[in-house]
Amino acid sequence: MKRPQGFEHRPPPLPPAAARPERPGASGSKATPKPTSKPASTSPGKSAPGSTPASSAPTEPIRTQPAASAGLAPVFPFRRTGDGETGTGTATGNSPAGQPPGQPLTPRAARSRLRGARRARKQYEREEVRRFTGRSRRRRTTWLVGLGTLAALIGFVLAGAYSPLMALRTIEVVGANRVPADQVTAALEDQLGTPLPLVDLAAVREELSRFRLIRSYAVESRPPGTLVVRIVERExxxxxxxxxxxxxxxxxxxxxxxxxxxxxxxxxxxxxxxxxxxxxxxxxxxxxxxxxxxxxxxxxxxxxxxxxxxxxxxxxxxxxxxxxxxxxxxxxxxxxxxxxxxxxxxxxxxxxxxxxxx
Missing domain, CATH: 3.40.50.10960 (Rossmann fold)
Structure with a gap:
């Protein structure tokens, strides 16, 4: 049977220690033997011969024994939060951490326990997510490291190629016999100071085409700052x-x-x-x-x-x-x-x- 909302069961008051009855067999006392013979039945309104009427018999008060003396744990009322039901709990199993045993579960303690349970649940879920996504995270880390290394390498090459350290400073002419090499060098002086990857090959072709004795040519970049022009003269x-x-x-x-x-x-x-x-x-x-x-x-x-x-x-x-x-x-x-x-x-x-x- 459910108790109404807000109902609290209170144990009956304990009698004084002097009035507490002793348990049978305690302190070396012997139990009173039960009568073996049943009293004679009498009709209503009559009493047996030699018996005392019920109204004149002395009445002994009923005494109860405390739960503690009977070896039972005391009960205390508490209210269960969240479901609207009430019940009782013992001091041994329902006391939250940090709460003295035997005290009722307060709303504050219940909220604290609920927060702790939520934190434990979230931590468990995070650990499970990390466990099941470990392979994908390692694969993603490998891709990120590889892409980062490639980007760093490309950036280093571009910075080195287009920096002033790679500027054209020397023009070397190879294979010029009938064609004066100093004239070829003078024709390409406009490219001096330009980074080797940015040398204007169209301008080089236009300048070399003015020499009738040049049949073909090849341009070679030699880092850090040399441009080699190999000439094949006309025969x-x-x-x-x-x-x-x-x-x-x-x-x-x-x-x-x-x-x-x-x-x-x-x-x-x-x-x-x-x-x-x-x-x-x-x-x-x-x-x-x-x-x-x-x-x-x-x-x-x-x-x-x-x-x-x-x-x-x-x-x-x-x-x-x-x-x-x-x-x-x-x-x-x-x-x-x-x-x-x-x-x-x-x-x-x-x-x-x-x-x-x-």
Missing amino acids: PIGVIPSRGDFDLVDAAGVVILSGDEPQAGYPAIAASVGSPGFAAAAAVVESLPAGIRTQLTTVTAATKDDVTLTLDGGARVVWGSAEESDYKAVVLAALMVGHPVGDVDEYDVSSPDSAVLR
């Missing part, structure tokens, strides 16, 4: 008459040098620049070994298939097209060793597998 292959002058040209027809007289050591090319005959003649001259090229006096090519060479001493070489020029050059060199120019008037290597001497 002249022959002389072409032009408006009363003689132009020394390369295989592309670029004029390297002009003069009133033909330059010594180079053959005269009888073909117009840009024609198929000139391209075939240039390819043949480039394929000749140095020993035969120095003996060459004239190269004639009306078309791309009738290239003819003239050597010192008047001997002619029928070359044909520019195909297999390297193989034809080897065959011609072998023929000239066995049959020198003075002994032969014509070498026909248009078909190198069946060369003809005339």
Whole structure:
């Protein structure tokens, strides 16, 4: 049966110590034996012979024994917070920490216990979350460390590359023979002081294109502050008459040098620049070994298939097209060793597998 709200059960007052009855068997006393015979039954309103009427019998007060003397724990009222029910508790099991035993559970103590339980619950939940998310946290930490290291490395490289420590201070020219190296350096002075990664390559190409003798070039950055320019110069292959002058040209027809007289050591090319005959003649001259090229006096090519060479001493070489020029050059060199120019008037290597001497 539930007790009403606010009901408090109070134990009955304890009698004085002198009036407390002694337990049977205590202090060496013996229990009073019970009567073995039952009293005779009498009818209502009559009493047995020799008996005293009930109204005249002395009445002995009922005495209670305290719970403590019976070996029981005293009870105390308390109110359970949160559910609206009340009950009783003993001093041994329901006393909160820091509260003397035997005292009722106060609202303040109940709130303190509730806060402690909440803190313990939150701590337990945090520990469980950390336990179940440990692998993901380690993976996230690894990614963050890796990305941070990469970012730091990129920042270090950028700071070093674009700092004044990497500014261009020296220009080194390699491969310049006919082209004056000091002129190339002077043409690129505007790039001095610029960080190597920021050198304007378009401006470098524009400046070097003004030198006709430069066939190709390559730019190389050499930290901390050197720019290397490797030049491949144009190789002249022959002389072409032009408006009363003689132009020394390369295989592309670029004029390297002009003069009133033909330059010594180079053959005269009888073909117009840009024609198929000139391209075939240039390819043949480039394929000749140095020993035969120095003996060459004239190269004639009306078309791309009738290239003819003239050597010192008047001997002619029928070359044909520019195909297999390297193989034809080897065959011609072998023929000239066995049959020198003075002994032969014509070498026909248009078909190198069946060369003809005339």
